[in-house]
Amino acid sequence: MGLVDTQMRQTETDTRDTRERILDVSEVLFTEHGFDGTSMRMITGQAGVNLAAVNYHFGTKEALFQAVFQRRIDELNVARVKALAVMEAEAQGGPLKPSRILDGFFGPALAMAADTKHGGHTFMRLLGRTYTEPTQFVRRFMAEEYADVMNRYADALYKALPGVPVAEILWRLHFMMGAVSYAISGIDALKQAVPELDDDPTKLGPRLMAFLLGGLRAPLAESLRLQTPAIANVAGEDGSNAVHLNA
């Protein structure tokens, strides 16, 4: 046992070098060129390992993508659950402030996105994109791991915002995730459209938080409809097929 253990640890240390080098490079390439746009030769070439190394260590290209994904999302989930647990312990059963709940949920994501040195930013762009094009593997992943974390935060928000239905909270959590995703990934496109825009990275957090809190605490749609009919004609040529965004 002891011998095997020593040997194992040694070999594991060896492989971790190659394995992690492959993972790091893959993370960047998958983000930049997509799954199909990234070839094994691009990966192994840039990682400085043999072509067969990926198949040896991960089995298949798809399994490699899965490994890239798993490594980061586990880290993200752990940070989110831990942040919520700390806050709930402090509150001793009482409700939390919505702003702090959002901090706990989106803080780890933004922190990871702010890490441009170790691929965190790269991965968050990959995650935000993958969320809108769920493959079979990602679907299963969402159901297994993501659901738990989302429901915990939805519960916390439900306590913090009395009177707001859970379904509404989940939808708004979903909308907020979209806003955060664009805040992280879409900056390039935004700067392309408006080059003169102030994109001070230190202001992004407050800007985003202000927006998210406003959206989260917005009056419900039912009461809103009474205030604003908001029936805009956004139709085709003749204006017949009007679209009612608020109806």
Next chain:
Amino acid sequence: MGLVDTQMRQTETDTRDTRERILDVSEVLFTEHGFDGTSMRMITGQAGVNLAAVNYHFGTKEALFQAVFQRRIDELNVARVKALAVMEAEAQGGPLKPSRILDGFFGPALAMAADTKHGGHTFMRLLGRTYTEPTQFVRRFMAEEYADVMNRYADALYKALPGVPVAEILWRLHFMMGAVSYAISGIDALKQAVPELDDDPTKLGPRLMAFLLGGLRAPLAESLRLQTPAIANVAGEDGSNAVHLNA
């Protein structure tokens, strides 16, 4: 001239059949499998045309993707500009209601996304994704066409929301686009995480509008910071590298 014109029109009618068939099929396949994940043989096979037809009519695969993109985004831009022009004419120089401005901007997008019969929904998913992974072609597109529409709506919002800086409006427009993108594309992932969620499509518009308006009209970050310190510890193991979402 007349003869040539007649002949041209006839042949154009002929090619339009193949061309549009290719465009329609490509739209679906590019959305579902991405650019690299879609092969010319998948496209031509499903469209019922010869393999060489794409190269003949569009020149190259990338040009085909560009054509797919252009067809829809032109339609979107025209609808948005038109909706704004109508509202501004009615208002006779006065400010517009923010809810109506959002209707004008996001109404056409949601209307297109609601069109599941003719590929509109498909394309909106493609657009939302492409926005976060801008290729060289999309970058140029953003700068040329998207910028104009965005700035028009930003100006309208600037008039409607006195005291809010233009930069802030642009950022919030950006955040809102993320929320809308997730509302359109991320439903599958959301349902995967929370299967019991109420996803009545007729409620999506009001839900989204309520959220967007809340985020748009939220107090600015500067004043918000005074109310909520909102410094969450979302750090790693030791809690040393705390993240300040609001600082």
Next chain:
DNA sequence: GTATGATTAAAACGATCGTTTGAATTGGGC
């Protein structure tokens, strides 16, 4: 030293990729 198991290396596999070629087919103008 030798044996053993894990890792790396070089080479090749068949399959599929986007694109091109050149001939066949089409359809309207004379």
Next chain:
DNA sequence: GCCCAATTCAAACGATCGTTTTAATCATAC
């Protein structure tokens, strides 16, 4: 009828894809 341009078609091009195979190399246990 023929002509001509547009389009379609079948076939092939070289390149690249993910994966497998087989041998070489390495580190460790005995």
